[in-house]
Amino acid sequence: MASHKTYWKSETELFEKDQAVSHLKHNEFAETLPVNDFLEDEASLQSSETSRRDFLKFVGFSTAAVTLAACEGPVKKSIPYVIQPDEIVPGVANYYATTISDGFDFASILVKTREGRPIKIENNDRARLFGGANARVQASVLNLYDKFRLQGPLAAGVDVSWDTLDTAVKARLDALLSTGQKAVVLSASTTSPSYKALVTQLKEIYASVEHVSYDVVSSGAALEAFGQVYGESGLADYDFSKADVILSFDADFLGDWQGGSYAKSYVANRIPKHGHMSHHVQLESNMTLTGANADKRIPLNTAEIKRALAALYKALNGEAVSESDSSIAGHMNALADKLRTVGSKAVVVCGVEDVNAQLLTLAINEYLKSDAFDPAAPRNLRSSTASAMDQLIADMDSGAVGALFIDKVNPVYSLANGAAFAEAMQKVGFTVCSAFSMNETAELASFVVANSHYLESWADAQPKKSYYTLTQPVIRNLFDTRQFEECLLKWSGSSDTYHDFIKGHWTANVLGGNAWNKAVQDGVFEAAAPKSLDARIDETLLQSAHRSLAVAQSEGMELVLYTKTGMGDGQMANNPWLQEFPDPISRTSWDNYLTISKADAEAYGLKNVNVANGGLDGSYVKVTVNGTSISNVPVMIQPGQAKGTVGLALGYGRKVGLQSEMQTGVNAYKVYFNGSKVQEVTIEKQSGMHEFACVQLHKTLMGRGDIIKETTLEDFITKPASEWNEVPVVSLDHQEVPASTVDLWESFDRSVGHHFNLSIDLNACTGCGACVIACHAENNVPVVGKKEIRVSRDMHWLRIDRYYSSEESFAADDAKKESFDGLFGETGSLGGFGTLEDPSANPQVAFQPVMCQHCNHAPCETVCPVAATSHSRQGHNHMAYNRCIGTRYCANNCPYKVRRFNWFRYNQNDEFDFHMNNDLGRMVLNPDVNVRSRGVMEKCSFCIQRTQKAILDAKAEGRAVKDAEFQTACSAACDTEALVFGDVNDKDSEVAQLKESERMYHLLENVGTQPNVFYHVKIRNTEKA
């Protein structure tokens, strides 16, 4: 709108007749411009000519000006939607329920996507079972953005089109119809009903098709025993929440035993409620996560474990146990009494790869009528036996196989006789390998199917009888890849997509009238409970099983193969998060190693030493099993390792298709003969020392019982909290008062608004490390590589400290320290502290997750010269990265040592060539959290981006925030609810109630930091049995 207002410039303008006014009005310039002065003088105009130099100046200037004008700002490759999808709102995350089932791990999960990109894995709380994502599953999202993944199909290593591949496969299958040779589909044990139906469909067209399943890490013995007893394929399932006594014979059921962790049901009965918690006894050779959590851990070699099981069986049958094995016999008699008293509230689990042992276990559980034992709805997660693979190789050698389709598995790498398999592959002549990235088997295949990631695929699964799950794609194929099921459909001549096929199969066979969309939305579907199975246990079989176990003897050294929490079977070896994930037990990353007891290490002259910068070095050994040797295996002296045994993790030592940084460790599959995890071994010292990347160089707690407070169940029940959860006191005006009440500062009114607290229950934390990876993914924590980890520069915002006791228990450590008297001599503190540094041969273990404690009186905040770290009203200790100048004073003054410094630039730097150094890898970054630059300090933020989102969502909807909405990445990832986050100003919140618990204590309370993270005293049920 044009304005008609007039503005007066001076008073004289009021007099319109004024000459001066009218003159000014009509003349823009008050004075005449001397135009003529310089234009009139024609002579001077004539004489001025543009010289050549001036001309060049003008040309130069205009060229530069034009060039500059032509420059653009940085180009951002973002393409707007032509049609904006309804469900994608920039800045708002979508969650999709799906399932990961990669042949080793299985979990029902939620996938968080931002602007269409999957960036984070969360637990699916609608799944009653398998709803907890472990560390590997949490990390699996990064595999989607692996720059080493195959981006299209290959024929003999050269790119081909899908059409060429399909034609070749069909031609071969057609040809096989006449030759009578078999076409074998080799896959990991699949629980997918649709997959099986698909193979059947293919079989209808090509009768020669056969399906062989192959478990990289086998549970063959348990499968066989279960089959013998119940006449069905499967593995008995367990619900440890119903068990008061858990007796485990080498079953790492919090680890990868029989297809996945039982942590959730285990922990349900490990938190003392009403003075009650389960008692857990573990007999094992390696120090496992399960053993570390046990109330009583008995380190034995496998032969001893077998004899112990036989002894228990005998004792339960009312026979006296022979005295030859007095220590085992003593334990087993006591345990048998215990089991009989508890009856159905007891359960026995067995991880010994021996059919006889598994038979006895089933018989004992049947005898006890164990509530926790569920054979009616068995797990299907492992289904293959070692003999199936031997048969396949024999068939391939004999020429009976005319085409081999390998789906995802990598037998050339993961079979002990991988070389034989490779040779046999040549004899088949036509091999198609479906692989996610290049691997040892795919290298030898005639065709390679570039497989899609599970986040790009449809699939279904039946992990347990009558329990179904669905996998749905959350992003379109990033590359020209195709999931193997689509290939099978194509080859069977169908024009359906696999989605159509699953939907069809489910509607017909699974859903029973229930809605498909609901099943997809939930990711899980439960059919009616199956009827119970009758056990048919043959007494004579049991007798012979018992006889053979009772005389088990080990010859020489035993090698016990295991899978590491971080690496599993090794299929995710190119994932830098997992490589850098410190093992919960050894706290070492980027390696596998031979774990050995201290006594054996001394006998072989093997050493672990710390060099000047603290880095851990270990001797090398040569490991020989059945004539197959692995050289240069580094040695890790492992407290709790049974004497006469050594442990070695599978899944390392892969070379093909891996970035050079990820080619770590040695390949233990080379000695994984017959799928048996126990092998007879000889070891031989080699020269040189290996450089480990270990994040915790000090193993013991040094008698500092106030860091991890713990007590026995008996004391917990019978004694007042002041005895087992002593509050530190300080002297104020010569009076002893609780340390937390003394204050140098004016306290801030914290009753208004939210006040966030994090509760950590040391009884519920199993140390599994899912939270560590969840934090990594949520907060864009950089990967720094082996060299940096070695020099104690890990960047993890959340770490799980693991301590060993130096005496037989932590309580004994504390007592020993208390008894120090003077400096010198037997009980002197000079020597005493030295001995406390050495862990015991069979120590107690304690885990303690530590992240920024968000102290209300934070030592870091007062010392920052530029106030880059400061406190929020909501109890956060903020870190303003932009303000940080990097003096690192805050990190020095942090009693918890949780602050992490960006020593280098960790993104877009070829020195740190991990996911933050390429466009594809950077797609996983959380857009809500910034990527820190070099030279700034960083640390846990209590996932402020998540709490702020919850607050803003509630505000937008005009309601109060619900308790469950406040979650940090770690608390959301914790399947066992060891970590509970929330607002303590909301008196009804879970965390507020947990804070009132008698077990609550603050870490280093005597320092007066008043943290917003609190712990719950660890209770050990050690008095029983």
Add this chain to the structure above:
Amino acid sequence: MASHYEASIRKPLVTGSKSYSDVSNDIARPVEGRANKQWWIVFGIALAAFLWGLGAIIYTISTGIGVWGLNKTVNWAWDITNFVWWVGIGHAGTLISAVLLLFRQKWRMAINRSAEAMTIFSVIQAGLFPIIHMGRPWLAFWVLPIPNQYGSLWVNFNSPLLWDVFAISTYLSVSLVFWWTGLLPDFAMIRDRAIKPFQKKLYSLISFGWTGRSKDWQRFEEVSLVLAGLATPLVLSVHTIVSFDFATSVIPGWHTTIFPPYFVAGAIFSGFAMVNTLLIIMRKVVGLEDYITVQHIELMNIVIMITGSIVGCAYITELFIAWYSGVEYEQYAFLNRATGPYAWAYWAMMSCNVFSPQFMWFKRLRTSIMFSFFISIVVNIGMWFERFVIIVTSLHRDYLPSSWTMFSPTFVDIGIFIGTIGFFFVLFLLYSRTFPVIAQAEVKSILKSSGDQYKALREEGKPLYTMPKRGKVTTYSIEENSTTNQTHS
């Protein structure tokens, strides 16, 4: 005038029968003459070390602090050790010139100029470290309370690091002004002697138009006294504040109330040792034995002995308090110092700082120039280890054993330290060739009371204006004087 009389039992502070012109000649000689070969060799080495350090600093700033040996537990090591070490060395200068001025210790006059130069040069070295140890040194100006448009951004006055900024910069500026004030008459002396126009121009510029009128002298005296008064509390405050970096923290081994006096004593200790190191060389090289006499060295040694013993007491007190406190973390921190993985550093510190100065109880040793030089080096090694022990051994094993680790320097850590030593010597060597290294105006003021020939004349009852004949060579006149003395006695 009282200053013109000194008891005869006091040893002369200037020997060699110096006349006023001798003093001028002796002090101006290095400035007016040409550098000899040795100077060039030493300067070359210092310059090479400086350039090497500069390279290491550039590498650090362009790549990241990760090129040092630090880690998540030990976030400071050589950087702050070097910082505190250099600040400590920088303590002697102001103490000598200000505190000894107030106490009217005339012997300071021969050494205060160089001691102050040393102070300023070492504070420059010290000042480097807080800047280069930052992760983002290009933002170092954020530690200054500069009004800005970023909103409510302001420095954190709670932080001892911020106090450091003020303490060090105040100390540096006051020391610089004090030093320069004292230099004015001496610069003017050189200006007046200069024959080359460039030199004349330069020295007249930096002598600020000194005329030598009695008004000039009066103001000079006043300003000196005022500045001495201002600088004296700074001597105590600077290292007190540096010690707050540690004392106000919560880390066992740092959180100690004894730190301020302990650090100040340690600083004087190391500063005097460094003055000894430098002057024992300089008096020889520049030929100033008549001004910096064995007596000077002996007096410095006594200060070293006393402050070394104070530091020793502090060490023992720390151990006692750790035991007496009953705090297990504190107790372990000190047990770990003495017996842990860095025990060698602790015992190096103990033997260098506590045991070695005790030799100075013996007159023969404290008047031995070679031995004094040796001890001065040992003390400075010991004081470097003291800071290393405080910083690294306290950090490497603090509260949670899970974070315990070790520290080992990289070649960059070492390079930067050597570089600052090089830088220091580059500055000091340039200074020794361009500045009057002894406060000649002040020395002239005590020549009649404390010069050996005047003391001898007074002894003989001769008037003090009895002067050797003009034009005679100084060395010759010493002989003549001594014979005169003999004949008359």
